[in-house]
Amino acid sequence: MKLLNASQIHQWDQITIQNQQLTSLELMERAAKKCVDWIVENLDKKSTIYIFCGRGNNGGDGLAIAKLLLSLDFNIQVNILAGEKSSADFEANLKALKSTSLEINELHSANDFPKLEANCYVVDALFGSGINKPLNGLPLELANYLNNFSPKKVIAIDVPSGMFLDHSSYGNTIIQADEILTFQTYKQCFFIAENAQYLGNIHVLDIGLDAEFPYTQESNFEITDANFAKNIYQPRNPFGHKGTFGHALLIAGSQGKYGAALMAAHACLRTGVGLLTCNFPEEIAMPLAITLPEAMSMKRNETIDWDKYKSIGIGPGLGMESFDIIKDVLTHTKSPLLIDADGLNMIAANDELKSLIPQNAILTPHPKEFERLFGKTANEFDRIDLALQKSQELHCVIVLKGHNTLIAADGVGYFNTTGNVGLATGGSGDTLSGIITSLLAQGYISKNAAILGVYLHGLAADLALSKQSVESLLPSDLNQYLGMAFKSLG
Numbered sequence: 001m002k003l004l005n006a007s008q009i010h011q012w013d014q015i016t017i018q019n020q021q022l023t024s025l026e027l028m029e030r031a032a033k034k035c036v037d038w039i040v041e042n043l044d045k046k047s048t049i050y051i052f053c054g055r056g057n058n059g060g061d062g063l064a065i066a067k068l069l070l071s072l073d074f075n076i077q078v079n080i081l082a083g084e085k086s087s088a089d090f091e092a093n094l095k096a097l098k099s100t101s102l103e104i105n106e107l108h109s110a111n112d113f114p115k116l117e118a119n120c121y122v123v124d125a126l127f128g129s130g131i132n133k134p135l136n137g138l139p140l141e142l143a144n145y146l147n148n149f150s151p152k153k154v155i156a157i158d159v160p161s162g163m164f165l166d167h168s169s170y171g172n173t174i175i176q177a178d179e180i181l182t183f184q185t186y187k188q189c190f191f192i193a194e195n196a197q198y199l200g201n202i203h204v205l206d207i208g209l210d211a212e213f214p215y216t217q218e219s220n221f222e223i224t225d226a227n228f229a230k231n232i233y234q235p236r237n238p239f240g241h242k243g244t245f246g247h248a249l250l251i252a253g254s255q256g257k258y259g260a261a262l263m264a265a266h267a268c269l270r271t272g273v274g275l276l277t278c279n280f281p282e283e284i285a286m287p288l289a290i291t292l293p294e295a296m297s298m299k300r301n302e303t304i305d306w307d308k309y310k311s312i313g314i315g316p317g318l319g320m321e322s323f324d325i326i327k328d329v330l331t332h333t334k335s336p337l338l339i340d341a342d343g344l345n346m347i348a349a350n351d352e353l354k355s356l357i358p359q360n361a362i363l364t365p366h367p368k369e370f371e372r373l374f375g376k377t378a379n380e381f382d383r384i385d386l387a388l389q390k391s392q393e394l395h396c397v398i399v400l401k402g403h404n405t406l407i408a409a410d411g412v413g414y415f416n417t418t419g420n421v422g423l424a425t426g427g428s429g430d431t432l433s434g435i436i437t438s439l440l441a442q443g444y445i446s447k448n449a450a451i452l453g454v455y456l457h458g459l460a461a462d463l464a465l466s467k468q469s470v471e472s473l474l475p476s477d478l479n480q481y482l483g484m485a486f487k488s489l490g
């Protein structure tokens with residue numbers, strides 16, 4: 001699914017109004033009705049709901065919500081920012097609300113802020129997709145006032161006020177939401193870790209916007225959900241044999257980091273590779289044979305037959321002392337390549353190695369490794385843009401690991417939607433390397449191996465939560481759930 005920017009979302013509303021012969025007020029009414037359905041189902045009617053409205057259409061939504069909640073006998077209190085400039089639909093809804101018995105509180109200064117009851121709810125309808133500058137003046141004071149108070153829940157309409165949809169809000173004040181009722185589609189800002197403290201649970205409400213419009217739009221960002229993964233999944237040919245599913249070579253492990261190599265190997269096999277050869281330190285050849293008898297092994301300094309492998313994965317637990325082998329691989333490999341961890345760190349520390357990265361290689365840095373490779377950026381949006389730029393410059397795939405891992409390929413960024421904080425443990429990346437190396441060996445092109453690998457890795461972690469908690473989850477648990485993750489694609 002494409003992620004649209006703020007201006008495209010505005011156009012989407014306009015096209016819908018035109019194609020469905022609606023007035024914008026009717027569309028707003030639809031949006032408000034969806035929010036109220038959610039509120040009725042999820043909030044306790046006994047608690048007061050304080051609704052804070054700006055004077056644009058986000059505020060208009062707030063007023064339309066207020067009118068509907070009033071008709072359902074909810075206990076509400078409505079506050080609007082004072083000002084002269086307001087949208088037509090805001091004015092229409094204000095007029096309608098003024099015709100009821102409800103008193104509306106106009107906020108001219110901080111003295112007008114209502115005293116909030118303990119245990120209340122707050123609806124944040126100050127600014128939505130029309131935000132065009134950081135909060136300042138009275139809206140800033142109000143945001144601080146609300147953030148310093150702890151209501152039962154803050155429900156943001158469309159986006160938390162103060163958050164830009166498609167560029168960085170780093171350092172700005174934003175209203176902290178517990179629940180976000182967003183219209184029609186995810187917004188890019190929801191996938192960015194620097195916004196994490198302001199984002200709560202996100203509920204995408206279908207307000208019936210034009211179904212065709214997103215397909216007509218260019219976008220540099222997509223999200224990879226179950227449909228996306230199903231489309232790239234290649235079901236196995238029933239007549240296949242071990243040669244059909246590729247021979248992978250995994251070059252991993254060093255003293256003190258043997259586990260990383262074993263975890264990568266285990267995940268590689270569980271992802272369906274036909275054959276796996278492990279180039280591991282000699283001292284773990286025996287533990288490997290005992291714990292993973294399906295894997296073959298070779299010595300670290302043994303000559304590699306470059307024609308033999310369908311894919312090579314290098315890096316998990318490799319240590320920084322393996323310069324010769326990474327140089328050898330970068331210089332000679334003819335196979336699709338995945339580079340992780342110390343493989344990346346060695347490249348970052350050496351310009352000659354950097355110049356040898358082959359086309360279509362998959363690099364899987366976490367943010368710190370990314371910084372070592374490509375430099376520091378002022379904020380996360382800039383880091384993502386840099387990842388897209390580097391993916392084009394180097395003709396390779398960059399998997400920027402994090403909460404919503406971003407896969408940058410051919411200048412497009414794909415945000416993954418599976419996974420949970422249980423993955424924030426050493427070893428998760430090693431498992432991911434094994435999975436992606438396996439998919440490469442099975443013939444997936446680099447971009448698809450990275451997207452599907454990240455999706456399956458996260459999904460296995462989500463499925464593992466049926467038995468584990470986010471605290472107790474171990475990367476090695478994922479191997480047991482890869483099977484179920486694959487089955488969900490079938």
Ligand SMILES: NC(=O)C1=CN([C@@H]2O[C@H](COP(=O)(O)OP(=O)(O)OC[C@H]3O[C@@H](n4cnc5c(N)ncnc54)[C@H](O)[C@@H]3O)[C@@H](O)[C@H]2O)[C@@H](O)CC1
Pocket residue numbers: 013014024025027028029031054055056057058059061085086087126127128129130131132133134135136139157158159183
């Ligand atoms: N028909 C439509 O277009 C629909 C719009 N919807 C709602 O409309 C919202 C977008 O409405 P608008 O485009 O009117 O924009 P907003 O309501 O987000 O805000 C725009 C207004 O706030 C001002 N403003 C922006 N940033 C400010 C800041 N930091 N401090 C002070 N003032 C600031 C702008 O000058 C403008 O007057 C969506 O987020 C959604 O909630 C929904 O009702 C769905 C239908």
Ligand SMILES: [K+]
Pocket residue numbers: 058124125126127128156157158159160161
């Ligand atoms: K809002």
